[in-house]
């Protein structure tokens with residue numbers, strides 16, 4: 575067991591922190607207020623090699639380990655959840671899934687441009703009638719010669735207007751229930767495809783989320799990822815990676831809450847002393863610190879398992895559940911510490927509170943992860959060996 579970061583990982587953290595301080599912090603309040611998603615930030619991240627940080631160099635990435643991805647996500651969410659969400663979806667749910675499941679030819683066509691950040695990937699699983707219950711999706715893909723014809727609708731899809739490629743899940747055989755779901759890459763330019771952003775979100779307002787529509791979209795049969803019927807397994811293994819990035823991001827959210835709260839505790843006085851001197855305020859600070867340190871241990875343990883090429887569904891689920899809950903509580907307490915000023919967008923903590931809610935909902939709700947953890951402990955759930963694991967990290 576090794577609890578220290580490498581020199582390369584320390585350098586990476588410094589690079590992302592400087593990037594966030596220079597490119598995100600000065601603009602984020604305005605972007606959040608106006609609901610502007612800045613694609614330029616993703617382009618600049620690509621320039622730094624951060625859109626495919628853990629993808630091998632042979633496939634267009636930076637060749638760093640999986641915990642390097644956690645560092646990127648942690649530092650990005652210290653700036654804002656929108657950009658961490660973008661990396662979660664692009665790198666965690668797309669690039670890593672292609673690395674695990676795509677053929678060599680598909681990796682050349684889709685993974686390499688994604689890992690380089692030349693193309694942006696999105697993940698289309700959720701539908702109006704299917705979120706936690708993935709098998710309830712209605713989208714279908716009917717085989718027609720050398721093509722599949724896709725019909726259906728997705729909702730709450732991050733990067734809906736920004737992405738070039740969409741990893742989409744659809745039934746190829748409804749009679750087989752979840753074993754009849756297949757995964758496809760859909761390109762934005764395919765006729766019959768359209769997207770529409772959602773307005774009126776509680777948080778992640780500087781992000782881009784919305785609907786995808788497929789009306790007789792013809793997809794080359796070569797765009798089927800894995801085999802017909804592998805879609806459910808592909809979606810679940812994608813979530814093992816996406817959840818890891820969400821958990822890491824939650825650590826960054828707690829860091830941001832701590833930074834803002836410590837500053838405010840030292841500056842605001844009541845009853846003749848800094849509010850940081852009041853024990854009930856200290857209790858909130860102490861809980862934030864405990865949440866940060868516990869979450870980090872869970873996240874980097876899951877990352878280590880990924881580095882070793884081991885199955886980590888259970889550990890990643892626990893990290894995602896706990897880190898997101900800690901972050902949500904930290905943001906609530908950060909607003910509390912700021913009193914009425916926390917209720918105003920003059921300070922960033924109200925944005926943290928709004929942003930911290932979606933991660934408790936997406937990539938498995940709090941309730942789904944609670945059930946998963948209980949079922950593992952009770953012996954009702956065991957992970958069957960996957961025929962394709964994420965490759966172990968090779969320096």
Ligand SMILES: Cc1cc2nc3c(=O)[nH]c(=O)nc-3n(C[C@H](O)[C@H](O)[C@H](O)COP(=O)(O)OP(=O)(O)OC[C@H]3O[C@@H](n4cnc5c(N)ncnc54)[C@H](O)[C@@H]3O)c2cc1C
Nearest residue numbers: 697698699700704705706730731732932935936937939941
């Ligand atoms: C900002 C944002 C971005 C998103 N981005 C994406 C994306 O890029 N791609 C994508 O595919 N999806 C995305 N989603 C969708 C997200 O993954 C779903 O919202 C999530 O899976 C929950 O599904 P649902 O909203 O349909 O809730 P439901 O599944 O309808 O659940 C409603 C409530 O019932 C509870 N519940 C459900 N089943 C059970 C059960 N068995 N036991 C106990 N309680 C249960 C849930 O925990 C929840 O509290 C995004 C969502 C948000 C908010």
